[in-house]
Amino acid sequence: MAIITGFEPFGGRTDNASWEVAQHVASLLSSEGIAIEALRLPVEFDAIAPFIARHRSGAVISVGEAASAKRARVETAGRLWQCGTDNSGRTFNRPLHLNLDPPNHTEQTLIAPELSTSSDIRPPDWVAGDEGLADAVRAPQECARLARVAGLDVSDDAGTYICNTTTALGYTHLRRFAFVHVPAQQPTDETMSAVTTFVRLLLSVKNQGDNHEIEN
Numbered sequence: 578m579a580i581i582t583g584f585e586p587f588g589g590r591t592d593n594a595s596w597e598v599a600q601h602v603a604s605l606l607s608s609e610g611i612a613i614e615a616l617r618l619p620v621e622f623d624a625i626a627p628f629i630a631r632h633r634s635g636a637v638i639s640v641g642e643a644a645s646a647k648r649a650r651v652e653t654a655g656r657l658w659q660c661g662t663d664n665s666g667r668t669f670n671r672p673l674h675l676n677l678d679p680p681n682h683t684e685q686t687l688i689a690p691e692l693s694t695s696s697d698i699r700p701p702d703w704v705a706g707d708e709g710l711a712d713a714v715r716a717p718q719e720c721a722r723l724a725r726v727a728g729l730d731v732s733d734d735a736g737t738y739i740c741n742t743t744t745a746l747g748y749t750h751l752r753r754f755a756f757v758h759v760p761a762q763q764p765t766d767e768t769m770s771a772v773t774t775f776v777r778l779l780l781s782v783k784n785q786g787d788n789h790e791i792e793n
Contacts, residue, residue, distance in 0.1 A: 655745025727775035
């Protein structure tokens with residue numbers, strides 16, 4: 578059973594475009610006989626590693642929304658940093674560790690929300706620059722190729738929020754994975770179609786990577 582995930586609303590909003598897209602894709606592909614279900618993830622940094630750990634042997638496509646996205650795009654790099662206030666109310670500005678062990682907040686930077694707002698918090702300059710990208714976790718090249726075939730843009734900047742954490746941990750630990758950002762607005766037919774096509778293509782790849790086989 579493949580899984581496509583979206584996220585719950587955050588930042589005081591009542592909806593999240595990623596969840597709408599995930600439900601649509603799962604419903605359409607299920608009607609085609611593809612074994613896939615949609616799951617909604619919490620917008621919490623510490624919720625991602627346990628989810629990844631539970632699904633290491635399966636196929637997972639994660640969808641998030643990005644205010645900077647003008648079109649749906651596949652993220653191909655996860656930077657090793659976490660920054661922002663999540664739905665737990667905690668504000669983080671810390672390195673992203675790629676192991677799936679429970680976090681130890683006494684050993685990581687945790688900024689008290691009452692001392693600063695998320696708009697005040699910025700990651701170190703190197704994180705957003707070439708140095709941060711040089712250390713990033715990368716997607717298999719096949720992921721970008723399939724994205725272009727499906728009509729999606731390709732990006733190497735997933736930010737430093739929850740989507741980036743999911744991108745980095747997913748490409749590190751999951752056998753078949755991709756992260757898709759959609760615009761933070763009501764999904765268009767173009768977005769729905771392109772993401773659906775991409776997921777269908779990704780699930781047809783027997784072994785994700787450069788030396789792939791297509792299932793008949």
